Amino acid sequence: MNIDTFYQGKKVLVTGHTGFKGSWLCRILTNAGAEVTGYSLTPPTEPNLYSLCQVNEKIHSVIGDIRDRDKLMRVFDEANPEIVFHLAAQPIVRDSYKDPVYTYETNVMGTVNICEAVRLHPCVKSFLNITTDKVYKNNEWEWGYREDEPLDGYDPYSNSKSCSELVTHSYINSFYCDMEVAVSTARAGNVIGGGDFANDRIIPDCVRAAMEKKEIIVRSPHSTRPYQHVLEPLAAYLTIAGWQYEDKSYAGFYNVGPDEHDCITTGQLVDLFCRSWGEGQKWISQADNGPHEANFLKLDCSRLKRVFGWKPKWNVEKAVEKTVEWFQVYAAGKDVAACMDAQIQEFFDSIRKHDLCTPVNAV
Secondary structure, eight states: OHHHHHHHHHEEEEEEETHHHHHHHHHHHHHTTTTEEEEEOOOOSSSOHHHTTGGTTSSEEEOTTTOOHHHHHHHHHHHHOOOOOOOOOOOOOOHHHHHHHHHHIIIIIHHHHHHHHHHTTOOOOOHHHOOOOGGBOOOOOOOOTTTTTTTTTTTTHHHHHHHHHHHHHHHHTTTTTGGOEEEEEHHHHHEOOHHHHOOOOHHHHHHHHHTTTTEEEESSOOOOOEEEHHHHHHHHHHHHHHHHHHOOOOOOEEEEOGGGGGGEHHHHHHHHHHHHHHHTOEEEEEEOOOOOSBBOBBOHHHHHHHHHHOOSSOOOOHHHHHHHHHHHHHHTTTTTHHHHHHHHHEEEEEEEHHTTTTTOOOO
16 A cells, blocks of 8 residues: 555544644644644644644644544534544553553543544544553563453553553444444554653653763663654554555554564663663663653554465664664754654655565455
């Protein structure tokens, strides 16, 4: 699939468009000529990628709460979207311990609201709910979880995203199976990339320390995660949503993560960051006795590879390099939007060159 030509002129609605992944997604879509409407709260951090890359200049942005069903319905009425990407969420594990009620309201009832909006708007032909690798019951296995493994996230964030999956499954079984709309969920691993300023995430913590000329504090250096550059899952999301728009048989549940050799420990990730950043950057291990977080987590992405011929393009080393490249442009006060566009162009050129994201049984 040529994402540039497919999305040109398509009416697309993105929830959570002011967030880190949402901003990258909107930039890709607008570069491809899509008519994008965004629905989200104000940007969650200051500084934030949404403002820095000037996404609001190219889309119709609506500031609203995903819990506000009436407002969400009005946005659907006005936008008449053909394709919907649902990214709006409370995404931080530690914040979910601080405010579990808000986390469940946003991640569960927010999903109910978006599913209901899709149900009541036959203009929608393709709907993708983006969740997380943390939806699975984590047995601390050394092998990757598959899409048919039990869903039972441990902490309020992870569990609420498990519930988001179940809500989507119920709507598929109860309503969408008799409609024209194709619906999938995508469970992505940990993403890194330029413009992530969130608290309690390892790369933003690294960047803040490096810019302040301080040692990086790593609280769980031995935890294994499926790290990938943000463009990897976004390319997969665009592929899934596009192919199921054309053929409903491609709808389903998909893991989106790196190859197994790129599932590394947090300590190894920080080593890569320090080497890429330079300037003698160092880190120290310092546990803070915080709430429970998984120690070992991998995804089995064979289904995505089998169905779409999908392959990750940037290994974890390059993902870190590209992340550092963006943040060093930012630190120097240069044009981060141009850096972003250049990275998008390079990444999707590599996909086109190798004919990736084309179903094995393409129609």
